Amino acid sequence: MSLAKGNSIHRDFALDGCRIVIQQIVWNSIHLICLPVALHKSVQNMLEFNEVNGELGEILLKKFTNQFRIGYVKSRGYVLPEYYRKFGQRVEELEVRDDDLWVVSFPKTGTTWTQEMAWVINQDFDFEGAKVPLPERFPFLDHTPLFDYTDILPNLPELQLPLFVSDSVTYINEMKSPRYIKTHLPWELLPKQIREGTKKPKIIYVARNAKDTCVSYYHHCKILEGYSGSFDNYCKLFLGGSLCFAPFWPHVLNFWKRRDEPNILFLKYEDLKKDLPAVIRKTAAFLGKDLNEEQVDLLAEHLSFARMKSNPAVNYEAAIEINRRFNLTTADGHFMRSGQVGNYKEVMGPELIAEFDRWTQENLAKSELTF
Ligand code: PPS
Helix, strand or coil, rough: CCHHHHHHHHHHHHHHHHHHHHHHHHHHHHHHHHHHHHHHHHCCCCCEEEEEEEHHHHHHHHHECCCCCCCEEEEECCEEEECCCHHHHHHHCCCCCCCEEEECCCCCCCHHHHHHHHHHCCCCCCCCCHCCCCCHHEEECHHHHHCCCCHHHHHHCCCCCCCCCCCCCHHCCCCCCEEEEEECCCHHCCHHHCCCCCCEEEEEEEECCCHHHHHHHHHHHHHCCCCCCHHHHHHHHHCCCCCCCCHHHHHHHHCCCCCCCCCEEEEEEHHHHHHHHHHHHEEEEEECCCHHHHHHHHHHCHHHCHHHHCCCCCHHHHHHHHHHHCCCCCCCCCCCCCCCCCCCHHHHCCHHHHHHHHHHHHHCCCCCCCC
């Protein structure tokens, strides 16, 4: 080997050595920069939970706990059943699909109505398929944590829970596309793929005026969720943002501000009441479906309050019957109750109405949203 050749080998070694050292420095720097970012992101995506304290926390514990609900927690500012501690992270990590269709709402704002409308339109008027119970074809993502049957089931072997009740996340994971998903979760608690925009399913959000929502939610909580307190205390919980999925206005306004995003449609219960065919047309356009007037009329008839009240696939009578049969709740009533705008006038006095109105004005002052 010549000297010159030997030198060039040494030089090559030296160069290689430098390259490795530089690579190492770059690699370490990338780690130093990216690791905290990655850690920060994963911490951001971890749900944290706080207690619901104070007078409202007391009312919840005394009047709104039962065999299937031991208590409440707050996560990202929203109240949820205690069971959400075990469940929430699975929602956070849920694999969303771009061809999912989501209906998102605060409870009792016209969710079922909107679900049925969206499903029939998107399924090209498959009225035969619409005979399948709605919770099966359009499952409720956050159903499972609302009803914790862990302590009940050993004593009630006859109580057979379908998967969409016992484990709604697994049910939804196993569904064929296109999936239809209902949730009452606020924007802040939707799966991170939606919040971060890596998946963009179509989302229909439906809102309703606070007073009718509160009255409807009160009846719902008595007949289906075991609330045993007074209406007055219920209103305190509603106004104080201490019911499941509350506070109410941030829930609504966080979708209102996103209403112009192409994958989001914002509807109001009051508009469905005022002009259902117009909302059907708007929803069809959002879903990319052409409807003729005959179809619009047919669907408006299918979605009328009278028809939905007598339709076992959507009226939740079966769920209420199960509650009665197994003594899970005791109050009587129907899911399809009044179906009216302004029904609150029958139960709220002038002072309470004034309080709700003030609260509404304060919260909507900076938005163009009206009810
Ligand atoms: S839930 O449990 O949160 O999913 O309830 P949700 O479906 O959002 O709301 C139930 C209320 O919507 C009324 N509803 C209707 N009103 C008019 N027309 C039709 N077709 C219709 N379908 C459901 C239902 O009666 C509940 O409102 P209230 O005021 O209690 O009657």
